[in-house]
Amino acid sequence: QVQLQESGPGLVKPSETLSLSCSLSSGSISSYHWFWMRQSPGKGLEWIGRIYYNGNTNYSPSLKSRVTISIDSSKKSFSLRLTSVTAADTAVYYCARELNWKVDYWGQGAPVVVAS
């Protein structure tokens, strides 16, 4: 059973950088795309971006200027950095796995509040 677990600070100050990690507890990190997504309070899901196991990335155009996704295959984990956060970045952040356009396993989600 593939299990993904997000981790990181639950509170970030405005203008600072949000950093989250997603760890894979079982299964291989190779050959997959790894997604970051979020759901803001009262809103729908938003795709943030993805990273391939070889490090290739794609980002949502609306967030591209502030997002960096990286991967550490040796640790079976990948990370999200979102700079210059505002209250609009308050959300539950999810990681997930995709292979050949099949999104299957998700993490439980990490709530992040942006507030001073």
Place this chain on the structure above:
Amino acid sequence: QTVVTQEPSLTVSPGGTVTLTCASSTGAVTGASSANWFQLKPGQAPKSLIYGTRNKHSWTPARFSGSLVGGKAALTLSGVQLEDEAEYFCLLFYGDDQIWVFGGGTKLSVL
């Protein structure tokens, strides 16, 4: 900016059938859009239901099915159960830009 549109809300009676749709602002949704569908309930992680337009995961109940209808991706629930009350999101792939875009979600009420 690409927009993916879903019905904001739908209501269905227990045992009934309902179809949720997913439209793209760029034109007809095709197989290349590789539509995925997810179920989201409060306090729970999203659950993957459908991938590649019509393929089910091993855990997807048989009453859920995916298709293309009238240039849109569609999710049909047949024999709806009370436990199907949830929000449903579609996710479409845009190969030219190599990005994915979520629909706004459909809140399904079972009454």
